[in-house]
Amino acid sequence: MKKIFLTLTIYFISLNSLFALIEVDITRGNLDPLPIAVSPLHVDVKSGEHEGIKVKELGNNISAIIEKNFKNTGLFNPLKKEAFVQKPDIAHLKPRFEDWRLIKAQALVTGKLLVKDGKLKVEFRLWDLTAAKEMTALAFTTTPANWRRVAHIISDKIYERLTGEEGYFDTRIIYVAESGPKDQRVKKLGIMDQDGANTKYLTLGNELVLTPRFNPTNQMVTYLSYFRNMPRVYLLDIETGMQEVVGNFPGMTFAPRFSPDGKKIIMSFAEDGNSDIYTMDLETRVVERITNHSSIDTSPSFSPDGKYITFNSDRSGLQQIYVMRSDGSGVKRITFGTGIYGTPVWSPRGDLIAFTKVRKGRFYIGVMRTDGSGERLLTENFYQEAPSWSPNGRVLVFYRETKAGAKGEGFSATLWSIDITGYNERKLTTKTDASDPSWSSLLSK
Amino acid sequence: MTFNTNLKNIFLVIFTTLILSACSTAKKSGNMDGDVYTGKETVKYLASGVPDRVFFATNKSSLTTASRATLRKQATYLRKNKKLNVTIEGHADERGTREYNLALGERRANAAKDYLMTYGISGKRISTISYGKEKPVNPASSTLAWSQNRRSVTVKVN
Numbered sequence: 001m002k003k004i005f006l007t008l009t010i011y012f013i014s015l016n017s018l019f020a021l022i023e024v025d026i027t028r029g030n031l032d033p034l035p036i037a038v039s040p041l042h043v044d045v046k047s048g049e050h051e052g053i054k055v056k057e058l059g060n061n062i063s064a065i066i067e068k069n070f071k072n073t074g075l076f077n078p079l080k081k082e083a084f085v086q087k088p089d090i091a092h093l094k095p096r097f098e099d100w101r102l103i104k105a106q107a108l109v110t111g112k113l114l115v116k117d118g119k120l121k122v123e124f125r126l127w128d129l130t131a132a133k134e135m136t137a138l139a140f141t142t143t144p145a146n147w148r149r150v151a152h153i154i155s156d157k158i159y160e161r162l163t164g165e166e167g168y169f170d171t172r173i174i175y176v177a178e179s180g181p182k183d184q185r186v187k188k189l190g191i192m193d194q195d196g197a198n199t200k201y202l203t204l205g206n207e208l209v210l211t212p213r214f215n216p217t218n219q220m221v222t223y224l225s226y227f228r229n230m231p232r233v234y235l236l237d238i239e240t241g242m243q244e245v246v247g248n249f250p251g252m253t254f255a256p257r258f259s260p261d262g263k264k265i266i267m268s269f270a271e272d273g274n275s276d277i278y279t280m281d282l283e284t285r286v287v288e289r290i291t292n293h294s295s296i297d298t299s300p301s302f303s304p305d306g307k308y309i310t311f312n313s314d315r316s317g318l319q320q321i322y323v324m325r326s327d328g329s330g331v332k333r334i335t336f337g338t339g340i341y342g343t344p345v346w347s348p349r350g351d352l353i354a355f356t357k358v359r360k361g362r363f364y365i366g367v368m369r370t371d372g373s374g375e376r377l378l379t380e381n382f383y384q385e386a387p388s389w390s391p392n393g394r395v396l397v398f399y400r401e402t403k404a405g406a407k408g409e410g411f412s413a414t415l416w417s418i419d420i421t422g423y424n425e426r427k428l429t430t431k432t433d434a435s436d437p438s439w440s441s442l443l444s445k
Numbered sequence: 446m447t448f449n450t451n452l453k454n455i456f457l458v459i460f461t462t463l464i465l466s467a468c469s470t471a472k473k474s475g476n477m478d479g480d481v482y483t484g485k486e487t488v489k490y491l492a493s494g495v496p497d498r499v500f501f502a503t504n505k506s507s508l509t510t511a512s513r514a515t516l517r518k519q520a521t522y523l524r525k526n527k528k529l530n531v532t533i534e535g536h537a538d539e540r541g542t543r544e545y546n547l548a549l550g551e552r553r554a555n556a557a558k559d560y561l562m563t564y565g566i567s568g569k570r571i572s573t574i575s576y577g578k579e580k581p582v583n584p585a586s587s588t589l590a591w592s593q594n595r596r597s598v599t600v601k602v603n
Contacts, residue, residue, distance in 0.1 A: 181584065182581065182584035183580070183581050183582070183583075183584040185579070208576075208579055210543060210547075210579070211543065211544065224547075229574065230574075231547070231574065231575065251551075252547070252551055252574070252575055254544060254547045254548075255544040255547070268544070268548065270547075270548060270551040270575070272555055273506075273551050273552045273554065273555025273556065273558075273559075273573070274552070274555075275548040275551060275552075296545060296548040296549065296552065298544045298545060298547075298548050299542070299544045299545065312542075312545065314504070314545075318504065319504075319541075319542075319545055340504075342541075342542040342544075342545050343542050343544065356542050358540070358541070358542075361540070382586075383539065383540070385542045385543065386542070386543065401539070403586040404584055404585055404586040405585065405586075406585045406587070407584065407585070408581075408584025408585060411584065411586075435543075436543070
C-alpha cells in the first residue's frame with residue numbers, strides 16, 4: 001500500500017487524561033455498550049468543490065461511517081443525532097458537557113474538515129463527558145478520495161483510546177466472490193473494505209480460485225487457482241495485477257499462507273495422492289519439506305513469531321489439529337475432543353488458535369489456547385469454516401453455507417464475523433455470495 | 446520385506462473382508478452400502494458396461510469391492526484402447542473443510558489410479574486432479590447427494 005497520507009500529525013494528547021477516564025473492557029461480552037455521540041464533522045465554509053465528492057455532505061458521511069464501525073463492535077452505542085444539542089462547529093471548539101450528558105452520552109466525537117486545493121484536511125477530538133475532558137485529538141491531510149479511510153482511521157484512533165487495544169477498521173477483506181448455481185459456481189477473487197465498501201474483483205472468473213490470503217503488508221495475495229486446469233498456489237501483486245505460480249511442483253499445491261515476515265509461503269503439496277506441508281522462500285526460491293507423513297497434512301498457519309506452525313492432519317485416523325516447530329520437529333497433537341478439527345489459524349496476538357470443529361453433523365467456529373486447552377466454541381451452524389483473525393486478535397471472520405434443496409436451490413455462501421467472546425455475531429455486507437475471507441492487517445500502520 | 450508386505454496384504458484382505466461383511470449385514474438399504482453410494486443415477490460410461498466412476502465412504506479413500514470391480518472393467522477397457530489417456534478426478538462431499546477436501550479428493554483420485562496401475566495400466570496414461578467439494582454432481586444437501594459426490598471419475602482426455 002502506498003503511503004497515501006501526506007502528513008499524519010498528532011498535535012495534542014492531554015496528559016492528565018491518562019487515568020480515571022472512561023474505559024471499555026473488550027475482554028468480556030459487552031451487554032452494556034458505551035453511549036457515544038458522534039457529532040457530524042463541521043465542513044469549513046472555505047471548502048471548495050472537488051470532483052466526484054459531495055463536499056457539503058462529507059462531514060455527515062464521515063461521521064456515519066464512524067458510527068457504523070462503532071455499532072458493529074457491539075461495544076458502543078452511537079446515539080441518534082436528532083437528540084444532539086450543539087452545532088458541530090461549536091461542539092468541536094468546546095462542548096457544553098452538561099448538555100451532552102443530558103442525552104446520556106458518555107463520550108463525544110467532534111471534528112471539522114476543509115477541502116481546498118485538492119486536499120482534505122481533517123481534525124477530530126474525543127471528549128470524555130463525565131470527566132469533562134478531551135481524551136485525544138488528531139489532525140491529518142490526505143487526498144479527498146480517501147475520505148472513507150479517514151473515517152476508518154478516526155474510528156481506529158478512538159477505539160484504541162477507549163479500549164486500550166489496536167483498532168481494525170482501516171482494513172480490507174479479501175475473499176472469494178461466488179455466483180451461479182451450486183453445481184456450476186463461478187468464483188472470483190474479491191477485495192473490499194471491512195465495512196463492505198469499495199468492492200473490486202481481482203480475477204475474471206474464468207477459472208476456479210480459492211483461499212486467498214494477504215501478506216503482512218497487504219500488497220500481495222497468495223491463493224489457489226485452477227488456471228489451465230492445474231491447481232497451483234499463485235502469488236498476486238494487488239496493485240500491478242502481476243501474478244505467478246509459486247514454485248515448480250509436479251502436482252497440486254494448495255492451502256497457502258504467508259509466513260509472518262512475508263518472506264515465505266507455507267502450503268500443502270500433494271505427491272502421489274499424499275499431501276504434506278512445504279515452505280518456499282519467495283526470494284531464494286528454496287523449497288523446504290516440513291512434514292513427511294502418509295496422512296493428509298494441510299491448512300498450515302505460522303505463529304506470529306514464526307517459531308511454530310499449526311496444521312491439521314488425519315494421522316490419528318480423523319482430522320485433528322497439531323503444532324510443531326517451524327522446521328517440522330516436535331509435532332504435537334493438541335485436539336482430543338469429540339469430533340474432527342480443522343483450519344487452525346494462529347491469532348496475531350499469539351495467544352489463541354481459531355479452528356473449525358465438526359461434531360454430529362454440525363459445524364462450529366472456536367478458539368483455544370495454543371496447547372489445545374481452554375476450548376471455547378463460539379458459534380454453531382449447518383456449515384461454516386475458515387476463520388480469519390482481525391489484526392487485533394479480537395474478532396474472527398468466517399464463511400457460512402446454507403443447506404440446499406433437491407436441485408441446489410436455497411444455497412448461499414456468506415461472510416460472518418464474531419467476537420472471540422462469543423458475542424456480536426453479524427453478517428458482513430458483500431455484493432455477491434462470498435466465502436474464504438482473509439482479513440488484512442491495518443493499512444495505515 | 447516381501448514376506449512382511451505379503452503378510453500385511455493378507456491381513457489387509459482379511460480385515461477388509463471382515464469390515465465389508467460387517468457392513469453388508471449392518472445397513473444396506475436402497476442405493477447405499479453403509480454410506481457408500483451403490484446406485485447408478487449419476488454414473489456415465491466410458492464404453493458399454495464400463496462405468497466411469499467409483500464411490501467412497503465419508504472421509505475415506507479406500508476402494509470397496511464394487512469400486513474394484515468397476516476399476517477392473519476400466520483397466521480392461523484401457524488395455525484394449527492403448528492410445529487412450531485418462532484423467533481421474535477426485536471429489537469430496539460438502540461436509541468437510543475446503544482444504545482438507547482438496548487433499549481428500551487427491552487421495553481418492555490416486556487410489557483409483559494406483560488400482561488401475563496394478564492392473565497393468567501405465568501411470569503415464571493417467572493424470573489426476575482433485576476438485577475437493579467444488580464440483581458436486583448432485584447439488585442437494587442430503588445424505589444421498591453427499592454419497593454421490595464422494596467419487597472419483599475417470600475422464601477420457603483424447
